[in-house]
Amino acid sequence: FFQYCLSGHPTLPCNVLKFKSTTIMLDCGLDMTSTLNFLPLPLVQSPRLSKLPGWVLKDGSTFLDKELKECSGHVFVDSVPEFCLPETELLDLSTVDVILISNYHCMMALPYITEYTGFTGTVYATEPTVQIGRLLMEELVNSIERVPKAQSASTWKNKEVQRLLPAPLKDAVEVSMWRKCYTMPEVNAALSKIQLVGYSQKIELFGAVQVTPLSSGYALGSSNWIIQSHYEKVSYVSGSSLLTTHPQPMDQASLKNSDVLILTGLTQIPTANPDGMVGEFCSNLAMTVRNGGNVLVPCYPSGVIYDLLECLYQYIDSAGLSNVPFYFISPVANSSLEFSQIFAEWLCHNKQTKVYLPEPPFPHAELIQTNKLKHYPSIHGDFSNDFKQPCVVFTGHPSLRFGDVVHFMELWGKSSLNTVIFTEPDFSYLDALAPYQPLAMKCVYCPIDTRLNFIQVSKLLKEVQPLHVVCPEQYTQPPPTQSHRTDLMIDCQPPAMSYRRAEVLTLPYKRRYEKIEIMPDLADSLVPLEIKPGISLATVSAVLHTKDNKHVLQLPPKPPQPPASKKRKRVSDDVPECKSLKPLLSGSIPVDQFVQTLEKHGFSDVKVEDTAKGHIVLLQEAETLIQLEEDSTHIICDNDEPLRVKLRDLVLKFLQKF
């Protein structure tokens, strides 16, 4: 039982579990923070960006000035942005049997895994995860492909060169493993390997292991996974939430009795309260608009945006914002809004009830109907005609490195009337803003991360009581910036086992039992014997069949009747064929009763002698003696087989067979 840790990112995990005879990948998150090292991809030529000076080394060498540009004291790579993939060398990924996906944010590396490693297995995910995951990938591919960049920088990645660079480029890990974005055909190929599953569906893997997705409460279709055999249970908790937002609530009860609980995807902002952040978001938005400014909300096209729109739906009239246009710009904006309305079964109770009426579960349907919310595939086309200011724009990508958001940053960055509000917690907002400095626009940081915080985790662990907890190393110590906050780490007994990127853990449990089925005819033939009150036993001699990791016991076949041939038998024909073991014996033989039994069976000359440890029973005429001791019986006789067998059977009557 091993765990191979392919990603060090605690909320974008990628682990491989060797469980019984199966190899299971848990999530394949893609670390996109690497893109922060790159210059933004502008949709329209940006004079500011193209005029940035090339970076010059201290000694004056300029050989990197084509690849690296400097902006307000930070150095950026001027190239197509690249992502940091999960480790692909730690184990042979073509041996992975299945990949379990917990939510749409944790599948972004899927095409790299399924299309480039010889992977031939199956991917399991829920329908909303797949549909929304597809939208996220589509948006990503689209926003990178629509701005073709001639240059692909690689000199800076040279180890000798990287050493000379300023931080954070100098410290960037595994730069040689960074990859460009995949293409739509690769996305489609990867998604075609997914098999859809529902919550609490039991999926058998090779008869050896059963996996089950459970609602995790974090996003539409998000799941935790149970990986179990008949005797071992591993719970994989990844991105769970106990807050009531739009998804179905988290199923905690089913996580009970785990041998190992792997805990990933906790909140990235443990000190922020999501409700408070939503409030701040609304008030900052209202203030900016009232002052005639525009609001930019860099966001993913699905997830928290639904909750934000719902809050605004309730808020805009009272805040006097009914005439302010809300724009949602993404190549998948329409799809995302439509898809959110059709997953009734994956929604929280309140939203489900609305569908039963039947009404759309999310109020953004009404916002669209009343023209308060408009969505566009991009800033080009219809949007440029409809565009009115002041307004609120929701658009991606939250890293501010590609997508329509780049355009709005360039457009609105110079005016202090405008505000950019960061709600997605995946990227440091200061790093995200760095290539836009100096910036006049206001920046507000309202990260909304509904995933479990440490208080909720410790409550959860108390409740479900796993024997062992495994988690990324980041969770076993306070955050580096707040080293005094010992409450911001996992506290459990025994202490959690931690992992880091490229590590292999041995999981601490031991199997002792396995399931086997006894066929009905064999069961009928068994003779149970009550050995102690409430405990019965039966000796079983049966044929073991093992197929597809399932074991079955069958009645042994009847020995074939020896053919009644007249042919003279060779001596060796009689050699007992296989070592057919006799059962073990237990019990003791009371000498008096034994002697009585012997007499009853026609032995008239029985003599008993006492010895140190027991008795010797003598059958004088037969020259046979039987030593009886507490835990042993020894029959010593002449070679008189009928007599020996008779004595044997008399002795066995007093003993129990095992």
Next chain:
Amino acid sequence: MPEIKVTPLGAGQDVGRSCILVSIAGKNVMLDCGMHMGYNDDRRFPDFSYITQNGRLTDFLDCVIISHFHLDHCGALPYFSEMVGYDGPIYMTHPTKAICPILLEDYRKITVDKKGETNFFTSQMIKDCMKKVVAVHLHQTVQVDEELEIKAYYAGHVLGAAMFQIKVGCESVVYTGDYNMTPDRHLGAAWIDKCRPDLLISESTYATTIRDSKRCRERDFLKKVHETVERGGKVLIPVFALGRAQELCILLETFWERMNLKAPIYFSTGLTEKANHYYKLFITWTNQKIRKTFVQRNMFEFKHIKAFDRAFADNPGPMVVFATPGMLHAGQSLQIFRKWAGNEKNMVIMPGYCVQGTVGHKILSGQRKLEMEGRQILEVKMQVEYMSFSAHADAKGIMQLIRQAEPRNVLLVHGEAKKMEFLKQKIEQEFHVSCYMPANGETTTILTNPCIPVDISLGLLKRETAIGPLPDAKKPKLMHGTLLMKDNSFRLVSPEQALKELGLAEHQLRFTCRVHIQDPRKEHETVLRVYNHLKGILKDYSVQHLPDGSITVESILIQATAHSEDQGTKVLLVSWTYQDEELGSYLTSLLKKGLPQST
């Protein structure tokens, strides 16, 4: 011997008021709770007093499962739960849970408000009844209690229709409800995995029909509608609000668009718009094509189909009207039918099955003079067409499902006895499984032969699998273990472990036999001869000659001593434990035969 008992309270050799009791491994499950469209008296509901005479239904039934929202499958539910009294769980899929109360309310209105019946369930009862419903996902394993689990599979037929697997331990039953094995314009085909249930309870509405291709039927339908409209006639299509109606609407909508037709299409009752909303919101339950394209174009938003007003029926000129209910037994469809029946230019198209006793059934069986309420005689001059659009599996489909699920027994319900009989023979011939078709109130008992799951200690299992490379098929290997039974746990462990766990000591039983051999040679030479003899015969065993002069065959010890009186006779002491009984016994008899002449 464990058994599964099945008793239909409705739908036994009949279509209507589906309600089937199943007893499996001590659990009682009721499948569907429908009403009968052909009756207006007591017979319209199943006879629940059969379940228990004086106890509470809740004590007797572990759960109720509703397969889909059609009233012949759920119409008696409020009566059953609120008037007879049942408080246990009722399971259905999300779309069924959403739509079922609307149809029940509709049914209640027609019965109470229009027909003036009293002593019927109320709106509040429908609400209270629905509170007892637990919605299930497709393929979700729902643990009803510790032993009983159920799982839903996609059944096609109507939005949200499901087949259910009911499982206790190794025993299982699959109930199909109504299903459709071919995808249509809005739903997908039923699917089940190879779950090998002990019993498959299948509907058999179209037990003897093998339907031609769907395309042909669609073309026929469109042609007939088109011709009638062209000659200025009116077309009445009686449907149920949800289901076939949407499929035919999609069909006509696209046809109207393609042919650029102008004649109005109406859809009766306010239910339609609502119904279409359900289809939009539960689009994940429709077929692949609709699901894929719904973002660009939602198939359930119709341009040509408008809401119907009662006054429109008297408008001159051609029109097409979808009206409920589908069997012409009451409501708007019957009203319009009465208005239009006298004109031979008009046409009524029955797109689905009609239960005996309904007007629909009468005109389909050729009756042209109908006795209506108040002894009025209605002469039917309009054309009557029947087109099988109802989404039931035909004979081919039923056989296909049996092939998919591989049941050990099949039981037919929801069909007519004569047709069932035919299908039963076909199933028995082709699959060599028993097939049953009990009438209402008749109990079928099926013997099952479940395996007994046991925990085996890994040590014992590894020992057994480690002994040889691959087990020889001809010489199966025997495994020995001790089955410990304590409370309800069964564990198979090695005999040693069993002894240890019970705190018992092993009792060793040993035999030592004296075998006399005539051999004048020295002792050690005799021993050597014995050794060579045994070595030659016992090729598969480990035979060893030890330095102390003794011989071992596996764990059996042989020592030789000279006879105290007769130097020409040697005494061989063969000593073995009970565990080596067979080999020991064999050795003594072998040695008794003497040694072969020395070579």
